[in-house]
Amino acid sequence: MAGSELSVDTLKSALHRMMLIRRAEEQVIDLATSFDDLIRGHYHVYIGQEASGVGACMALGPDDYMFTTHRNHGHVIARGGEPSPVIAEIIGRTTGYNKGRGGTFHVIAKHLGVLQTSAIVGGCVPMAAGAAFSIKKRGTDQVSLVFFGDGVLEEGAFHEALNMSSLWKLPLIMMCENNSVLPEGRRQGEYPSSSFAATQLADVAKAMNVETHVVDGGDVREVAGLLTELAHRTRAGEGPFFIESRMTRWPGNRGSFPELIGGPHQMDWTWDPGTADARLQDWLTNSDPVSLLCRSLVEEGAMTREEVEEIDAATRKEAEEAREFALSSPTPSPESAMDYIFA
Amino acid sequence: MSSTMDITTEDKLDLLRRMVLIRAFEERVIDLYHRGDIAGLVHVGIGQEAVAVAVATSLLEGDYLYGTHRSHGHFIARGADINKMMAELAGRANGYCEGLGGSMHLVAAEVKAMGATGIVGGTIPLALGTALAHRDAGLVVAVYFGDGAANTGGFHESLNIAALWKLPVVLVCENNGYAEFTPMSEHTVVERVSEHCKPYGIPARTVDGNDLLEVLEAMSRAVEHARNGEGPTMVECLTYRLRGHYIGDPAQYRQANEVAEWREKDPIERLTKQLKSERALDEDAASTVKREADERVEDAVRFALGGEYLSMDAMTARVFG
């Protein structure tokens, strides 16, 4: 796999993004649980999935498009989004990417090519196909990448979009993030579910003549390697592609009300999972994409522990500043309530 | 009829009569449409009669049937009263639906023909629901849809759920090669609609839809599978509508030679020829079959055109009453 060829610098920058997502999401959880009135509803964090989003976005160029879901915070940061306007958006401030109109479900950053974030399950797949259609009509070599969860395959609109993107050979990469796979199942095996009859998600796309891949979404090198190759082939007109990125759920991910078990991540846990809360140990050992990358970089001699911890400290600081930025930003005035209804 | 092995010559003659009746009904519908006695958007299935008759034959009395926008034949084959059907098409109060449904929304509940629909693929979920309601009663639900419906989300949602819940449903795809005016090659990547079944583990067969006995054989197995509690199946019937998408559609999107080829495969001609070769039917008997069908249809036309229209008061009272 091409992933093994990533340079140390590239891997360092991937690690930085992954840690930045982790630390920013920790701030989000803390804001939601420490304040009554900042994030009052449910919300979804990307902890434990950082390698998938970062690896995929590493394959994108500045002009490419990206679409995402209710679990979008990490994707937007993976795409290069700044934690400050992301967190500001999540708590509804005017300095947020959507000026406080979108909130946790709908962070959009047009300047990064993040054209839409939908909280409707599967809502973005047709739109991503539409962006790909536009690329094809304009004849540019852009790529449209859409992230979605495995539940999307239960929605009809996904299949409609799948058929049309295959029929029209659209430059679309469909990244299905399946975050409920046991560690041993991330590379192979079937996916049993109580709500989906097909035991291989990719088979559905295969039936519509779409090339499919299964990737270990906990391994940023694998994801980046595969996506780089597929993005290249998409630009050459070989799309669309369907990828099932398999991940193992972070134990703190309790549906839409996540919990930081044992508090924010400590680097000691990465080096020695036995020092963490018992509920986290197995995940830290086998599945945490950040810990897996940190340990492998150190084992390979590409980085020292100290260098890794420096990156971590920098991202922690950045996330804390983002939190302060968001908290000190103004909320939209009621007088501005009628803005942005029509263009 | 549980298996095609048991089919006698008399059975085959009966199957032929039913196809001929459907054809006679629809040809007269076209005529009435052009005379202004029937209005609306009317879709005839001339050329697809073998599927209708085979599917109806494979079902038992207690089983359910759901149709599409092109369902006259489905309902007649199921045993619906053609008088009430014709009256419905003519918008009369003595029609099955009091003139409120029309051609596209026929319901003949008395023969468990539960509904046609103007929504492409729209009855597939309804069929699943009816199957769910009777899951433990040993009943089977057959639902028709076309190749165009295979591109609707509801079709894929239904494949998943039917498989997940092992519902006693037979998905009958009438693949006539066109979604309205668009050939299959332009609306989907699959060669056969049945390919969508594979990921969900739904057994599927593709058959010559103009060969009544072949459809009947496949349907009988599918119905048995469902009745045994083994879950859904699909029977994809490759067929062709010899007329346009709706009455009045000049169908200029099709090549003359393509239509001519399919005329050669006309299911009525085929079965007639077979029966003649088996010396079960001669020219006179064939004419009699046709004449009897025409007479029944004429009775239906008289019944229909003699019917009254529903009053506005009765119509508004129907919304919740």
Place this chain on the structure above:
Amino acid sequence: MANLRFVDALREGIAEEMRADPRVMILGEDVAVGGAFGVTRGLVDEFGHGRVINTPISEDTIMGIAVGAAVAGKRPIVEIMFVDFITLAMNQLVNHAAKVHFMSGGQLAVPMVIRVQQGAQGGWGSQHSQSLEAWFAHVPGLKAVAPGSAADANRLIRASIRDDSPVVFIEHRGLYFRHDPDGLEPGESVLGKAHIVREGSDITLVSYSRMLTECLEAAEDLAGKGISVEVIDLRSLVPLDIDTVIESVRKTNRLAVAHEAVVQGGLGAEIAARVQEMAMDYLDAPVLRIGAPYTPPPASPKLERAFVPDRAGIAARLHRMLSYSKEEGS
């Protein structure tokens, strides 16, 4: 019935009907594990997975399945987790559920309940906070009810399940975990019957669902200023009990309608139009409509609070209404 929380009263109503009628079943995403708000919690233990059925995230097909089960003799309840997601099922709801009875000339009936949860509360943004009841009221063949109290939730869900037509049952998530105020007497709960919750003589204030609470509080505030407000809980939007409203307007000569939905094209417009058709001569002031401004629900909690009408805002507008004179205009 003891003073239960809305969510518990609703669940108890469903359970009572399920006990009484084996045809009643529930389908929806996560319903067998209690649903997103716990309405169906525990029902699977009593009634089993054959009647409390978890579904994939396939709203349109689930709606169609319920229609198909209803015409074949069941009485299904469909839970749509957020009303916003009913957009995905409008095909089956509008094209089949609402009109199969009519189109079949009465051969088929569609006895089903579509439970939806709606309302702007919690800053959940534009796709999880809408109030869409006016859509349902506009489609012939759908009934729609929106209880504002736990007592009504219990009685109206039972009436809805027993009804032979499709009923959209609108729940407000801001009500789920509330008890009814002491002394609230629900009166008779049947579809199509409004209820005068508070009698008054100066202004008729019509509302439903969670906004009823704000209206009652506003009426209390105004009472302290000597203004007597008659508060009517519509409860049932289709059929609409316009007679009760007209009768009240003949007494008070002023009408205000308050709902959380966007004012434009909302139920308030329908009520205002009917009242001016039927009781124009009794009105001393234009009918006042109170509701959300013409925007999607915003995510920002601060904007959201401004988006939803509240006690103080309602009281202030009613107060102003009293100073209207026909000669001077407002």
